[in-house]
Amino acid sequence: MTNENDRVLEPFDLVIFGGTGDLTMRKLLPAMYFRHREAQLPEQGRVICIARTDLTTEGFVERISDKVPGFIDEREFDQESWRSFCSRIEYVSLDINDQSRYGALADLLNADPDRVRVFYLSTAPSLFVRICEGVAAAGLITRQSRVALEKPLGRDAASAIDINDRLAEYFTEQQIYRIDHYLGKETVQNLMALRFGNSLFEPLWRRELISDVQITIAEDLGVEGRAGFYDQTGALRDMVQNHILQLLVILAMEPPVSIDSDAIRDEKIKVLRSLKPITGNDVDRNTVRGQYKSGVTDGERVPGYLESDDVPDDSHTETFVAIKAEIDSWRWKGVPFFLRTGKRLQEKRTEIVINFKTVPHSIFDMPGQPNRLMIRLQPEESIKLAIFAKGRGDDMRLQAVNLDLDFNKIFKKRQMIAYERLLLDMIRGNQTLFNHRDEVTAAWAWIDPIIAGWEKNESTPQQYPAGSWGPAASSALIARAGYSWFEEDN
Numbered sequence: 001m002t003n004e005n006d007r008v009l010e011p012f013d014l015v016i017f018g019g020t021g022d023l024t025m026r027k028l029l030p031a032m033y034f035r036h037r038e039a040q041l042p043e044q045g046r047v048i049c050i051a052r053t054d055l056t057t058e059g060f061v062e063r064i065s066d067k068v069p070g071f072i073d074e075r076e077f078d079q080e081s082w083r084s085f086c087s088r089i090e091y092v093s094l095d096i097n098d099q100s101r102y103g104a105l106a107d108l109l110n111a112d113p114d115r116v117r118v119f120y121l122s123t124a125p126s127l128f129v130r131i132c133e134g135v136a137a138a139g140l141i142t143r144q145s146r147v148a149l150e151k152p153l154g155r156d157a158a159s160a161i162d163i164n165d166r167l168a169e170y171f172t173e174q175q176i177y178r179i180d181h182y183l184g185k186e187t188v189q190n191l192m193a194l195r196f197g198n199s200l201f202e203p204l205w206r207r208e209l210i211s212d213v214q215i216t217i218a219e220d221l222g223v224e225g226r227a228g229f230y231d232q233t234g235a236l237r238d239m240v241q242n243h244i245l246q247l248l249v250i251l252a253m254e255p256p257v258s259i260d261s262d263a264i265r266d267e268k269i270k271v272l273r274s275l276k277p278i279t280g281n282d283v284d285r286n287t288v289r290g291q292y293k294s295g296v297t298d299g300e301r302v303p304g305y306l307e308s309d310d311v312p313d314d315s316h317t318e319t320f321v322a323i324k325a326e327i328d329s330w331r332w333k334g335v336p337f338f339l340r341t342g343k344r345l346q347e348k349r350t351e352i353v354i355n356f357k358t359v360p361h362s363i364f365d366m367p368g369q370p371n372r373l374m375i376r377l378q379p380e381e382s383i384k385l386a387i388f389a390k391g392r393g394d395d396m397r398l399q400a401v402n403l404d405l406d407f408n409k410i411f412k413k414r415q416m417i418a419y420e421r422l423l424l425d426m427i428r429g430n431q432t433l434f435n436h437r438d439e440v441t442a443a444w445a446w447i448d449p450i451i452a453g454w455e456k457n458e459s460t461p462q463q464y465p466a467g468s469w470g471p472a473a474s475s476a477l478i479a480r481a482g483y484s485w486f487e488e489d490n
């Protein structure tokens with residue numbers, strides 16, 4: 001995590017497999033457009049999109065010019081910059097299973113073999129190995145090459161290990177960039193700044209003073225056009241194995257010795273390995289899975305998950321998960337980490353709430369509430385600290401008031417989208433914000449017994465109405481431990 005942002009990059013070829021896909025349109029091309037507009041891309045920097053569809057580069061540029069601007073805030077879109085950005089785009093139609101088709105890509109890349117080359121695999125994980133074989137057989141992997149992989153990597157620890165082993169036949173660990181886009185969010189990087197750039201919090205960050213931690217990634221949207229993928233995946237694999245666990249490890253890790261990628265990854269891996277396994281009867285006790293039924297969001301009635309196209313009527317795929325997690329370490333022993341994520345919840349909100357212990361002996365007539373640190377990551381970025389103060393009046397009644405930091409008001413600069421940062425780091429060769437293979441395996445190792453428990457007890461997901469905060473069982477899970485979800489709308 002360096003301050004290299006303003007530096008122009010080395011010449012590069014960014015090769016996107018899945019070039020006509022949703023992620024390319026919504027995130028990757030807008031991200032590169034912003035970097036282009038901000039004059040950070042060198043003249044010799046190309047974005048080569050690969051897909052099966054038979055199109056010329058001109059046809060592809062026409063297609064993206066119709067679609068991509070819709071995913072860029074209109075205030076940030078400038079036709080002139082877009083046009084000049086499009087001159088960086090090349091399109092190659094390629095069936096990855098047909099080795100004879102790699103020639104056109106080879107011709108493009110070999111015109112300047114010394115450039116940084118990033119193969120970005122924005123495809124189903126089942127195609128990762130095939131693509132690596134293809135580019136290797138076409139002689140396209142140079143010393144300056146990198147490969148970037150979207151999450152989730154595999155379906156469980158065994159398949160992740162297998163994919164990683166196979167990739168290692170073609171790329172070294174230093175060339176492999178495993179993406180979790182949450183790590184590219186400025187708000188998530190700010191968590192590290194908060195913890196390790198301030199001396200204030202470190203003495204508080206421990207079991208003696210913290211009562212519980214809550215991490216929520218709530219989405220108001222449903223599965224949208226991705227039901228086919230989602231039904232094979234579910235919320236545990238889609239959100240918990242990666243995004244939620246990444247937030248948890250950044251919150252819980254020991255201070256790294258430096259900002260160097262190995263130093264940070266080492267600390268993160270230790271937390272993942274100290275997560276207490278949830279097995280046997282604890283799966284039922286400490287986890288809840290839910291599935292949304294129809295309900296009302298934003299004043300509109302929306303259909304339930306089972307009514308989505310491509311979802312079988314009897315699907316048991318979870319669209320909501322709540323978990324009580326524990327970390328077996330000196331710092332955290334006994335502090336519950338309550339995690340939850342779901343689709344079609346009341347609102348989009350990513351938030352971390354740290355509840356401190358209440359005073360040991362209260363001399364005031366005060367609500368039994370704790371001091372609370374609330375770190376809001378989405379939709380807006382803010383940090384609030386609830387403290388108690390005497391209200392105005394002739395009594396000594398205390399009330400909670402917030403110290404309130406709103407980052408949108410403090411920082412006027414546009415907040416970068418996660419992929420801007422990640423794409424730049426891949427081109428620069430900085431792996432800090434990417435996962436090491438051991439992290440991915442350790443995360444799966446904690447997730448696998450939960451999935452096994454769900455499969456074994458054959459329970460079905462609890463239904464919850466769209467527009468709610470999830471199934472009642474989620475409130476019951478946290479209440480059993482003596483806590484409640486923080487849902488205050490502030």
Ligand code: BG6
Nearest residue numbers: 151181217219238239243350378
């Ligand atoms: C993706 C998941 O990784 O993250 C999606 O596959 C989810 O299901 C998305 O909607 C949420 O990302 P963000 O940045 O909107 O919080």
